[in-house]
Amino acid sequence: MERQTPPKAPRDEVAAALQTSRELGPDYDDAIAASLVERIDSAVEARVDAHLAGRLGGREPKQRVSYDEQWKSPRLILGLIAMVLSIPLTAVSGGLLGPAGVLLSWLGMLMLYLIAVVGLGRR
Structure with a gap:
């Protein structure tokens, strides 16, 4: 080259x-x-x-993401939804099942988020 x-x-x-x-x-x-x-x-x-x-080395550089496009990112939206739902889900699961419920709800949210992010990354 x-x-x-x-x-x-x-x-x-x-x-x-x-x-x-x-x-x-x-x-x-x-x-x-x-x-x-x-x-x-x-x-x-x-x-x-x-x-x-x-x-x-001859590869194309990644396209820059504009500020408006950044806020339309599915990963960002999913992360914000997970943060918003985490507080009431923690309160309800902690009230019903105690510390085990809190741990279970957070593990569930984490798994859901990781599956969604890995799935979005394959596009």
Whole structure:
């Protein structure tokens, strides 16, 4: 597998943007700065991608999960439901069966959660 050199933001582009800014005047400074930032961002992104590709040995990097998608995760929802149900289930089982009931209810919740997580991981 050939190692590719990541693209760099050439100094000539920065110098050309500064020269253009001087020639066009302050009215175009924002547009020139935005254009320069886009070019630098794309160069940095390409370098990061090349670095990750080198570290991962050709495998695709995992997709980043957005903040909104994170809260839609079945594992998170299942974990929150287990936490909410644990308090009343512990109280009821402890009241009816004592410490053995508490242990039994927690083992049941743990087993249910582990089975669900392992099942979700196979997708």
